Amino acid sequence: MVAMENPHAHAPQGFIRKYIFSVDHKVIGIQYFFLALTAVFVGMFLSLLMRIHLLWPSVNLPIFGVIQPETYLTLLTMHGTIMVFFVLTTAPQGGFGNYFLPIQIGAPDMAFPVLNMLSFWTTFVAFVVIIAAFFVQGGAPLHGWTGYPPLSAIPSAGPGEGLGADLWITSIAIFCVASLMGALNFITTTLDLRAKGMTMMRMPLTVWSWFITAILGLLAFGVLLSAGILLLMDRNLGTSFYVPLVVVNGQIMGHKGGSPLLWQHLFWFFGHPEVYIAILPGMGVASQVLSTFSRKPIFGYRAMVYAMLSIGFFGFMVWGHHMFMSGMSPYSAFAFSLLTMCIGVPSAIKTFNWLGTMWKGRIRFQTPMLYAIGFVSLFVSGGLSGPFLAQPVLDIQLHDTYFVVGHFHLIMGVAAIFGMFAATYYWFPKMFGRMMNETWGRIHFFITLAGTYAIFMPMHYLGMAGGTRRYSDYREVKYLATLMPLHRFMTYAAIITIAAQFIFVINLFWSMFKGPKASDNPWEATTLEWTTATPPPHDNFGGVTPVVHNGPYEYGVPGAAKDYVMQTDPATVSTH
Amino acid sequence: MATYAPIDAIREGQTGRGGSTSTPAPPGGGDDGRGGDSGPNYGARLRRARLGLICGVATVTMVFVSLTSAYIVRQGLPTYDEPTSSYVRDWGGTDLPWRLLGINTLLLLASSVTIEFARRGLARQVALAPVKSIPGVSLGAESKFPWLGVTAILGFGFLIGQGLAWKELHLRGFFVNTNPSSSFVFLLTATHAVHLAGGIIALLWAGITAWLHRPVESRRIVVDITAWYWHFMAVLWIYVFALLGFAR
Numbered sequence: 111m112v113a114m115e116n117p118h119a120h121a122p123q124g125f126i127r128k129y130i131f132s133v134d135h136k137v138i139g140i141q142y143f144f145l146a147l148t149a150v151f152v153g154m155f156l157s158l159l160m161r162i163h164l165l166w167p168s169v170n171l172p173i174f175g176v177i178q179p180e181t182y183l184t185l186l187t188m189h190g191t192i193m194v195f196f197v198l199t200t201a202p203q204g205g206f207g208n209y210f211l212p213i214q215i216g217a218p219d220m221a222f223p224v225l226n227m228l229s230f231w232t233t234f235v236a237f238v239v240i241i242a243a244f245f246v247q248g249g250a251p252l253h254g255w256t257g258y259p260p261l262s263a264i265p266s267a268g269p270g271e272g273l274g275a276d277l278w279i280t281s282i283a284i285f286c287v288a289s290l291m292g293a294l295n296f297i298t299t300t301l302d303l304r305a306k307g308m309t310m311m312r313m314p315l316t317v318w319s320w321f322i323t324a325i326l327g328l329l330a331f332g333v334l335l336s337a338g339i340l341l342l343m344d345r346n347l348g349t350s351f352y353v354p355l356v357v358v359n360g361q362i363m364g365h366k367g368g369s370p371l372l373w374q375h376l377f378w379f380f381g382h383p384e385v386y387i388a389i390l391p392g393m394g395v396a397s398q399v400l401s402t403f404s405r406k407p408i409f410g411y412r413a414m415v416y417a418m419l420s421i422g423f424f425g426f427m428v429w430g431h432h433m434f435m436s437g438m439s440p441y442s443a444f445a446f447s448l449l450t451m452c453i454g455v456p457s458a459i460k461t462f463n464w465l466g467t468m469w470k471g472r473i474r475f476q477t478p479m480l481y482a483i484g485f486v487s488l489f490v491s492g493g494l495s496g497p498f499l500a501q502p503v504l505d506i507q508l509h510d511t512y513f514v515v516g517h518f519h520l521i522m523g524v525a526a527i528f529g530m531f532a533a534t535y536y537w538f539p540k541m542f543g544r545m546m547n548e549t550w551g552r553i554h555f556f557i558t559l560a561g562t563y564a565i566f567m568p569m570h571y572l573g574m575a576g577g578t579r580r581y582s583d584y585r586e587v588k589y590l591a592t593l594m595p596l597h598r599f600m601t602y603a604a605i606i607t608i609a610a611q612f613i614f615v616i617n618l619f620w621s622m623f624k625g626p627k628a629s630d631n632p633w634e635a636t637t638l639e640w641t642t643a644t645p646p647p648h649d650n651f652g653g654v655t656p657v658v659h660n661g662p663y664e665y666g667v668p669g670a671a672k673d674y675v676m677q678t679d680p681a682t683v684s685t686h
Numbered sequence: 687m688a689t690y691a692p693i694d695a696i697r698e699g700q701t702g703r704g705g706s707t708s709t710p711a712p713p714g715g716g717d718d719g720r721g722g723d724s725g726p727n728y729g730a731r732l733r734r735a736r737l738g739l740i741c742g743v744a745t746v747t748m749v750f751v752s753l754t755s756a757y758i759v760r761q762g763l764p765t766y767d768e769p770t771s772s773y774v775r776d777w778g779g780t781d782l783p784w785r786l787l788g789i790n791t792l793l794l795l796a797s798s799v800t801i802e803f804a805r806r807g808l809a810r811q812v813a814l815a816p817v818k819s820i821p822g823v824s825l826g827a828e829s830k831f832p833w834l835g836v837t838a839i840l841g842f843g844f845l846i847g848q849g850l851a852w853k854e855l856h857l858r859g860f861f862v863n864t865n866p867s868s869s870f871v872f873l874l875t876a877t878h879a880v881h882l883a884g885g886i887i888a889l890l891w892a893g894i895t896a897w898l899h900r901p902v903e904s905r906r907i908v909v910d911i912t913a914w915y916w917h918f919m920a921v922l923w924i925y926v927f928a929l930l931g932f933a934r
Binding site: 221222225293297301302328329330331332333337339340343347348351355364367368369375376379 | 738741742744745747748755759764862863866869
């Protein structure tokens with residue numbers, strides 16, 4: 111450590127500057143975390159209503175009454191949108207990335223702290239706008255989270271497609287702006303604020319994952335923003351970018367010549383990288399936790415970095431695999447198919463390296479480790495169905511069935527959520543200065559793991575049997591009605607799994623105030639956040655600037671006094 | 687196999703950041719207005735701001751790349767024509783006020799020149815500041831020409847000119863929903879104008895920093911970033927102008 115006079119050592123004292131409009135990346139990270147926590151409960155509640163409706167379509171629910179088919183589509187749309195944008199994009203990057211990226215590279219804050227604050231509050235406004243869609247005339251939109259026109263482009267196309275849909279698009283546009291500001295900050299911070307000795311190849315894999323995610327966000331969200339503006343213009347200014355000549359409710363609309371496929375191309379050019387925006391931080395956390403709790407260096411550090419870079423690179427070249435059913439040229443489909451399957455290679459490298467990291471390790475089965483293993487398990491389970499969908503001939507059969515729903519929920523949804531759980535249990539002591547309850551953590555893990563498999567694995571069988579997604583009532587379709595027992599099983603599993611999440615929330619808040627005090631390095635980990643006080647001071651390192659001497663995963667080094675060597679340990683670790 | 691060697695010999699990397707063997711950068715949270723304006727980390731702050739600008743430029747570029755893609759795709763799309771029972775192109779075309787747009791282009795290019803003068807002038811001031819602080823040393827009178835103000839006026843002029851071009855389009859019967867071509871004309875010019883308006887706000891901020899007597903180094907960072915952004919806006923406008931002109 112190098113002692114330096116720090117002009118920014120003193121934290122602001124006022125409540126507003128300290129906790130509301132704070133420019134401290136740690137406070138902003140926690141703000142993102144709780145915003146995502148709120149959003150995930152909203153999204154989860156919507157999914158619960160959907161599952162209840164599928165089993166009992168005529169039940170009269172308190173407050174909500176009987177859920178109509180169009181309301182079911184609204185629930186589906188808002189569940190997907192809130193989960194993808196305000197949970198899967200917000201928590202891993204905005205939450206944990208904000209809190210730990212500067213500390214892990216030895217910086218006192220993000221490169222542009224005011225911009226960072228602006229980024230959070232813009233995200234918050236986007237969330238308020240999308241929630242407002244529930245309360246306007248006609249309610250929230252029903253066009254699905256992918257917002258395909260012409261349905262999404264014509265206000266009279268259905269309930270919720272009026273002001274509700276305008277708010278939906280506006281919210282996403284605002285979210286894009288917020289994400290772009292965040293991405294700019296992450297990239298600049300990573301490239302420019304690393305402490306002395308923190309070379310790129312000494313960065314923890316979490317930092318690599320946030321960095322690559324930021325690059326993806328920087329290139330992808332601008333495209334979604336453009337697409338959203340065109341959609342707003344079609345809806346409100348009478349243009350025809352996406353809308354062909356259509357008749358709605360017996361009326362010829364004023365549009366002509368537009369192409370819904372244009373939206374699909376623009377949307378999925380963003381949409382597929384978005385999958386990696388959601389999952390890459392989870393990969394980083396899994397690597398961090400697996401190495402720490404296996405007490406072994408990460409297996410193939412450089413391969414892990416290059417694999418993440420490859421995944422990010424290929425992520426921009428495969429959007430067409432979401433459009434195999436759009437009538438694209440078979441040659442294009444072949445190219446998209448081949449490129450999609452290429453992503454299997456770096457993904458397999460990562461999986462192999464995670465297993466290699468655990469192999470013959472002295473594994474500590476504490477809650478963060480359980481969730482990291484759970485992440486790998488879900489990543490493999492959800493990932494293996496990817497090559498099925500990557501082949502046009504199979505996708506034509508499986509498209510718009512529950513097979514797809516099961517696939518993306520396992521890999522993009524739940525695996526990413528497991529990454530967030532691993533991150534929460536792992537970093538909670540550093541963030542709040544106390545330990546979470548281990549027993550309740552394990553109970554939460556086992557119920558959640560079993561529950562998610564019970565919900566999403568049957569969806570694959572459901573899809574293979576021809577079970578279509580987005581239908582609100584299967585009773586009147588004979589071949590679908592026979593699949594109801596599976597739906598019943600999934601709904602019961604969903605109710606139990608959702609109930610188990612309250613264990614997590616109670617554990618979280620109880621531990622914040624009543625949990626046992628945490629030491630500075632309770633997991634005996636090596637990266638920079640564990641060298642500073644718990645919780646970290648305002649400038650992260652209490653007036654000193656760390657100097658990095660070692661890689662991030664030096665565990666079990668022969669000759670060392672302990673079984674781990676901190677990154678700041680002046681003794682060198684050499685590899686022969 | 688990894689071994690532990692208890693010696694204090696750091697093998698440093700070759701990169702500028704992180705692996706630097708020079709004195710570590712002092713802690714500071716970036717340009718957050720929490721002090722350190724004229725500190726010794728001025729060069730680092732300028733570099734950081736430029737890096738942020740490159741990211742911002744990448745973002746804006748992606749916005750225009752996607753709009754261009756949409757432009758090209760939409761231009762080639764056929765639509766069903768009921769009277770002739772055939773597919774026809776409905777692109778339409780737009781009768782652009784070329785002379786007015788040409789004048790606007792000249793205004794923007796001129797503003798790019800004036801902001802470059804402002805940027806270089808401030809860079810010179812920063813470079814000479816240590817020399818000027820030596821007692822008895824005089825470097826002669828410095829130019830006080832308000833290049834930033836001139837740039838802002840030219841920028842406003844460009845925006846007003848674009849507004850006049852819109853008015854002229856309306857007089858010629860072209861509105862945002864007249865045909866796909868006119869939709870893109872309004873979309874591209876408006877998107878560019880919004881981004882340029884951001885540049886004018888940055889210019890005003892640069893003026894405010896001068897008025898607040900902030901250290902010359904801080905002003906230089908604001909002006910430097912604004913100038914490069916402004917140049918990018920000029921190049922972007924040339925691109926939009928060319929797209930509208932050549933891909934009609």
